[in-house]
Amino acid sequence: MKYRVRHITEYTYGAPVSLCYNMAHLLPRDTKNQQCTNHKIQINPPPVYQNDGEDYFGNQTFYFSIQEAHKKMVVDVTTDFYITPLNVLELPTQSTITCGELRSLLEEPNTPELRMAKEYLLDSPQIRHSEELKAYAESTFVDNKPVLQAALTFTHKIFTEFKFDPHTTTVATPLEQVLEQRSGVCQDFAHLAIGCLRSVGIPARYMSGYLETLPPPGQEKLVGADASHAWFAIFVPELGWIEFDPTNDLMPSDQHIVTAWGRDYSDVTPLQGVIFEGGGSQQLAVSVDVKRI
Known part of the structure; x- marks a missing residue:
């Protein structure tokens, strides 16, 4: 069965953020019954640096930094993959x-x-x-x-x-x-x-x-x-x-899609990072859509 996951994370800040560094666990990993075929990452404002990686547990990660003032950050990740049901x-x-x-x-x-x-x-x-x-x-x-x-x-x-x-x-x-x-x-x-x-x-x-x-x-x-x-x-x-x-x-x-695993939630937080010069109060909105295609 082929699936598509779209995960949108939106941060809205009370004061403009001048610089941020982030790491994301938002790309489903390959497992014995799950195989990713492609993914698309869209970040706004556009990062000056972005790179895929792999953490200690073998989870897929990506890092990025934004170096322009912004009051809103949106990370939009879409992934296609196949899942074979387990008996x-x-x-x-x-x-x-x-x-x-x-x-x-x-x-x-x-x-x-x-x-x-x-x-x-x-x-x-x-x-x-x-x-x-x-x-x-x-x-x-x-x-x-x-x-x-x-x-x-x-x-x-x-x-x-x-x-x-x-x-x-x-x-x-x-x-x-x-x-x-x-x-x-x-x-x-x-x-x-x-x-x-x-x-x-x-x-x-x-x-x-x-x-x-x-x-x-x-x-x-x-x-x-x-x-x-x-x-x-x-x-x-x-x-x-x-x-x-x-x-x-x-x-x-076959209905559970694995993104990452670790010792507990802190190892696989979907999006984490640091911000400089701004932020103040912040609001988080997350939208997830999982469907068969």
Whole structure:
């Protein structure tokens, strides 16, 4: 299936900005079932410098700087790509490794993949180990339970016990508060799941991207469509990284478009940078359109 994503970011400043430097994670990356064919980047005012790159995690990035006074900045990115559906229903039957066995393998990792996965057990800027997170997850990730089955159960647990509410959290809300109030948005649910998994010794990483705007015939529209979306993935030996979406209680197949992955949101912020001489108050507007073409 061929898709097109258009992501428009618009900043309006209270006072003219004379100079800015920016880095963007707005180009969907190639994965085992996703292949980008072309992209177009339009920036206004036109940058004096622009260059594509790749970050530590292998995500596609682009850098740019604007060196003329401006009260509005618009970054308009359009990407075309193909997605091949994954048969995710078969994945839980393809691995019987238990949570206890995975934790034992990670104690003495004997492959490059296991050694790299251990990085996703460590604390990161927005996700910290805690006893509260461990207590919420440890009854699900018991030693004798297959790790994929446990992850499915935990995904359903978050979906049923938490309410999607964009008014109860911000990007800086602590996970313990999200856990206590049982509400938040997709980013909170992904961070919560990752924090819980790491606290019980299971490697987990943050997935950032989009959901298809229009659902398949007969299905309801997924929460998070028409906006950036977040979910998580866990590492399973022999299978690699397997994804789960606690906001929608499913394993992503062909409606999730991966832009980037990292330890948490701070590694894959869609657009970040610094401004000089101006700015003051600022307003952000984001428009996302995902469609089949």
